[in-house]
Amino acid sequence: MGATAACRWSRPAAGQRGAAGRLVHGTIRVSGWNVAQVNQNVSMNGTASRLWPARHRIVVDDRLRAGERLWAVGDVTGHGAFTHVATYQAGIIVRDILGQDGLMADYRALPRVTFTDPEVGSVGLTQAQAREAGVAVRVGVADVASTARGWIHKAGNAGVIKLIADADRGVLVGATSAGPNGGEVLGALAVAVHGEVTVERLRHMIYAYPTFHRGIEDALRDLS
Ligand SMILES: Cc1cc2nc3c(=O)[nH]c(=O)nc-3n(C[C@H](O)[C@H](O)[C@H](O)COP(=O)(O)OP(=O)(O)OC[C@H]3O[C@@H](n4cnc5c(N)ncnc54)[C@H](O)[C@@H]3O)c2cc1C
Numbered sequence: 001m002g003a004t005a006a007c008r009w010s011r012p013a014a015g016q017r018g019a020a021g022r023l024v025h026g027t028i029r030v031s032g033w034n035v036a037q038v039n040q041n042v043s044m045n046g047t048a049s050r051l052w053p054a055r056h057r058i059v060v061d062d063r064l065r066a067g068e069r070l071w072a073v074g075d076v077t078g079h080g081a082f083t084h085v086a087t088y089q090a091g092i093i094v095r096d097i098l099g100q101d102g103l104m105a106d107y108r109a110l111p112r113v114t115f116t117d118p119e120v121g122s123v124g125l126t127q128a129q130a131r132e133a134g135v136a137v138r139v140g141v142a143d144v145a146s147t148a149r150g151w152i153h154k155a156g157n158a159g160v161i162k163l164i165a166d167a168d169r170g171v172l173v174g175a176t177s178a179g180p181n182g183g184e185v186l187g188a189l190a191v192a193v194h195g196e197v198t199v200e201r202l203r204h205m206i207y208a209y210p211t212f213h214r215g216i217e218d219a220l221r222d223l224s
Pocket residue numbers: 002003004005031032033034037073074075076080081082083084085086115
């Protein structure tokens with residue numbers, strides 16, 4: 001388990017914020033700790049942070065609060081060991097510390113990309129996770145090699161676009177994109193899952209020819 005950073009902040013007294021809500025006083029101490037060190041540190045100072053040693057993560061709420069004036073961010077929160085998770089969470093923590101409004105943490109459309117050749121990207125729920133969650137799962141698959149761009153690409157065109165839809169709500173809850181530029185194709189799928197764009201609407205979208213992401217249209221047609 002890698003180390004992560006935790007941020008501790010002294011809340012300023014009332015009236016110590018700037019007109020625009022800017023923090024004008026306070027101390028921020030950023031430390032990198034491994035989980036064992038966090039565990040020891042937290043238990044030593046009596047902070048009411050809930051730890052989950054068996055899973056090696058610090059339990060945080062949707063503002064990344066781990067306890068009184070204690071936030072945890074990154075790998076140690078167990079929400080995905082990715083740079084984009086850590087930076088996403090950091091933005092929420094900063095807003096919370098500054099007392100600014102904003103959306104809470106939402107991992108429904110968490111994207112993951114493995115930079116192998118070909119790239120393998122996925123977002124949201126897998127088929128198994130969706131079934132486990134009681135979703136009325138529908139699956140649609142497209143063979144990247146069979147698309148126009150796959151044909152143009154020739155060697156190295158193997159890949160797949162797989163969509164996981166919730167038939168009751170008519171939206172995508174997850175997707176996988178493996179193949180040439182699989183991580184980039186995932187962008188469109190992440191928008192669909194994050195924005196809960198309906199399958200019907202996605203079917204009526206115009207997909208540029210001859211792109212790899214045009215395979216999404218084939219996978220939508222295959223949804224059953
Ligand atoms: C080889 C590799 C490749 C990766 N590739 C990707 C990728 O392509 N895309 C992606 O999204 N994610 C990738 N990751 C994961 C990504 O790096 C982490 O998810 C991300 O860095 C987590 O941020 P963090 O702040 O939780 O921890 P870290 O970035 O690990 O930051 C923790 C910091 O604390 C410091 N530290 C540790 N112990 C102490 C201590 N006792 N005192 C003071 N400082 C300490 C460390 O030196 C480090 O700077 C990769 C990870 C690895 C190892």
